Amino acid sequence: MADLVSHPDEVKVVSKRFGLGATEIDRYLELDGYKAVRKALGMAPESIIAEVKDSGLRGRGGAGFNTGLKWSFVPKQSPKPKYILCNGDESEPGTCKDRLIFEHDPHSVIEGVTIAGLAVGAHVGYIYIRGEYRYLSEIMQKAIRQAYARGFLGKNILGSGFDFDVYWHGGAGAYEVGEESALMESLEGKRGIPRIRPPFPAVVGLWGGPTVINNAETLASVPHILLGGAEWYAKLGTPKNGGTRLFCLSGRLNRPGVYELPMGYNLKKMIYDVGGGMAQGHTLKAVVPGGSSTPLLTREEIDVPMDFDSLMKVGSMLGSGGVVIVDDSACMVKFALRIMSFYQHESCGWCIPCREGTDWLKKTLTRFHSGGGVRKDIDDLQYLSENMLGRTFCPLGDAAAMPTISIVKKFRKEFEDHLDGKPCPLEKAEAIERSPVMA
Amino acid sequence: MRFSEPFEQRFQEMASHYPTRRSLLVPTLLYAQDEVGFLSDEVVAEIARRVELTELEVRNVISYYSMLTTQPRGKYNVQVCTNIACLLMGGEEILDRCRLKLGIREKETTPDGLFSLEEVECMGACCWAPAVQVNYDFHEHLTPQKMDQILDQYTKKGTERRR
Ligand SMILES: Cc1cc2nc3c(=O)[nH]c(=O)nc-3n(C[C@H](O)[C@H](O)[C@H](O)COP(=O)(O)O)c2cc1C
Ligand code: FES
Numbered sequence: 001m002a003d004l005v006s007h008p009d010e011v012k013v014v015s016k017r018f019g020l021g022a023t024e025i026d027r028y029l030e031l032d033g034y035k036a037v038r039k040a041l042g043m044a045p046e047s048i049i050a051e052v053k054d055s056g057l058r059g060r061g062g063a064g065f066n067t068g069l070k071w072s073f074v075p076k077q078s079p080k081p082k083y084i085l086c087n088g089d090e091s092e093p094g095t096c097k098d099r100l101i102f103e104h105d106p107h108s109v110i111e112g113v114t115i116a117g118l119a120v121g122a123h124v125g126y127i128y129i130r131g132e133y134r135y136l137s138e139i140m141q142k143a144i145r146q147a148y149a150r151g152f153l154g155k156n157i158l159g160s161g162f163d164f165d166v167y168w169h170g171g172a173g174a175y176e177v178g179e180e181s182a183l184m185e186s187l188e189g190k191r192g193i194p195r196i197r198p199p200f201p202a203v204v205g206l207w208g209g210p211t212v213i214n215n216a217e218t219l220a221s222v223p224h225i226l227l228g229g230a231e232w233y234a235k236l237g238t239p240k241n242g243g244t245r246l247f248c249l250s251g252r253l254n255r256p257g258v259y260e261l262p263m264g265y266n267l268k269k270m271i272y273d274v275g276g277g278m279a280q281g282h283t284l285k286a287v288v289p290g291g292s293s294t295p296l297l298t299r300e301e302i303d304v305p306m307d308f309d310s311l312m313k314v315g316s317m318l319g320s321g322g323v324v325i326v327d328d329s330a331c332m333v334k335f336a337l338r339i340m341s342f343y344q345h346e347s348c349g350w351c352i353p354c355r356e357g358t359d360w361l362k363k364t365l366t367r368f369h370s371g372g373g374v375r376k377d378i379d380d381l382q383y384l385s386e387n388m389l390g391r392t393f394c395p396l397g398d399a400a401a402m403p404t405i406s407i408v409k410k411f412r413k414e415f416e417d418h419l420d421g422k423p424c425p426l427e428k429a430e431a432i433e434r435s436p437v438m439a
Numbered sequence: 440m441r442f443s444e445p446f447e448q449r450f451q452e453m454a455s456h457y458p459t460r461r462s463l464l465v466p467t468l469l470y471a472q473d474e475v476g477f478l479s480d481e482v483v484a485e486i487a488r489r490v491e492l493t494e495l496e497v498r499n500v501i502s503y504y505s506m507l508t509t510q511p512r513g514k515y516n517v518q519v520c521t522n523i524a525c526l527l528m529g530g531e532e533i534l535d536r537c538r539l540k541l542g543i544r545e546k547e548t549t550p551d552g553l554f555s556l557e558e559v560e561c562m563g564a565c566c567w568a569p570a571v572q573v574n575y576d577f578h579e580h581l582t583p584q585k586m587d588q589i590l591d592q593y594t595k596k597g598t599e600r601r602r
Pocket of ligand 2: 093094095520521522523526560562563564565568570
């Protein structure tokens with residue numbers, strides 16, 4: 001069970017039931033549970049969509065697409081069944097927030113999925129949870145059973161005449177499966193290879209039917225929007241960036257943890273006030289603002305509001321909410337290498353620019369970090385990454401290229417310090433050599 | 440090929456959740472692996488039959504997912520995250536300590552069959568780094584000393600049960 005933290009600047013919306021025992025349906029009902037579904041049952045689908053659109057809620061999975069707008073793309077009439085798919089694959093390095101939602105407030109996700117179903121006229125929703133989160137999948141299975149037992153799911157929910165089923169689904173270890181089209185492949189029992197778009201999932205998704213895919217936090221926000229109103233939610237954040245979101249502060253901070261803050265909260269304040277500043281003896285070198293795929297910010301760039309548009313303006317992305325603080329003890333070449341090793345490992349291998357690009361970049365970075373680099377490598381790393389951008393089948397290639405480009409550009413000096421066979425200036429005595437099994 | 444009662448119940452229940460049997464595949468493989476220890480030829484054949492696929496199709500899916508394995512592993516699979524948040528907080532030292540203490544490298548199993556070791560990607564414990572999962576259990580805020588203690592506890596648990 002992950003620890004909970006708290007700070008006076010927090011505005012608790014999706015996290016308001018954390019730590020209150022809301023996994024039990026009785027407790028959830030005491031805490032305004034399933035009221036939003038009741039309300040939605042009395043609303044026209046168009047009004048639900050309008051409310052969510054006006055709230056300025058943008059996808060918490062990474063791309064930040066307006067949720068109501070996404071729902072509005074689902075055709076009204078469809079010969080094939082429509083589906084809602086909740087993305088709980090959470091595997092973008094630096095991100096650990098959906099885990100808390102599933103652990104503390106699983107019913108809010110069920111409620112969000114049901115409301116999405118009402119809005120687009122779907123009768124089935126799936127909640128996909130990554131395989132590593134076994135205990136959460138058990139919590140979710142229990143919550144779903146309770147919701148059925150109380151008539152919040154199944155045939156004729158709450159006597160409304162509306163049928164809605166929610167099922168859980170489990171993964172088995174794959175980052176790429178978090179990508180929406182690969183997620184559908186995985187749910188259909190296949191390798192997680194992305195699909196070409198268009199057609200977009202809203203039109204042709206699971207088993208060919210129109211499918212809404214949203215992140216778990218996005219869906220868990222929806223019931224609060226219906227109850228509090230679009231205007232209230234929108235005003236919590238900044239223009240076009242409604243509400244709050246869960247920020248996962250990690251790295252050498254005094255108070256790391258998952259905090260719910262208004263959109264547009266200043267990053268510097270987030271690090272020094274909310275996160276308690278750098279731990280004794282460490283200074284800040286760089287920040288990964290939204291999961292490992294987002295371009296890094298330097299110490300000089302952190303005075304920025306944390307919303308989708310402001311981060312875009314400074315050449316980065318708000319991404320998944322994973323704010324990783326890089327301190328002065330870290331070697332940026334090594335950091336770039338670790339990020340690239342991840343993407344190389346997780347590339348599904350389907351398209352060549354991603355498969356070969358990540359592999360080549362990893363090899364170059366490995367050689368470079370161990371002192372075998374030449375000056376030309378530095379430019380090559382950037383050139384190759386830039387040539388992956390926009391040329392891969394799904395955005396995993398971009399996710400690998402973007403942080404790499406930013407590290408090479410912003411920390412070039414650290415790359416130069418590795419030249420001429422010099423050992424990494426920040427590497428501690430190579431640990432592996434101490435290990436007898438490696439001898 | 441027999442699975443446990445809860446496995447069968449879950450399988451039955453899940454079969455009604457999807458329009459195709461194939462959708463049962465990924466979660467079922469993982470639950471089967473948890474019972475048998477790995478995806479043996481027998482398990483693959485049985486699941487292929489149940490979801491109406493060829494064994495080749497099932498193996499094609501198995502090879503994609505990093506948690507699925509066709510090789511036996513230790514009773515306790517120690518999975519050490521060294522991804523960015525854990526890296527910054529000393530994840531590599533934790534991995535080293537595990538290598539040293541268990542006397543094995545990644546993807547190996549101790550001769551007594553108790554432990555295997557893996558270096559893994561982000562497991563959603565970044566704010567509580569460095570983190571390790573032993574089978575499905577999370578261990579967070581680790582130090583090399585704490586890691587030793589945790590491994591000792593599993594050794595004790597594993598050898599007691601055997602006696
Ligand atoms: C490689 C890759 C991995 C992704 N992983 C996740 C993930 O783990 N969870 C998630 O919600 N979205 C993930 N996404 C984003 C999804 O494709 C999709 O945009 C999102 O689930 C939509 O939900 P939202 O609009 O609510 O954000 C990933 C995207 C890519 C390209
Ligand atoms: S980076 Fe290790 S758990 Fe996220």
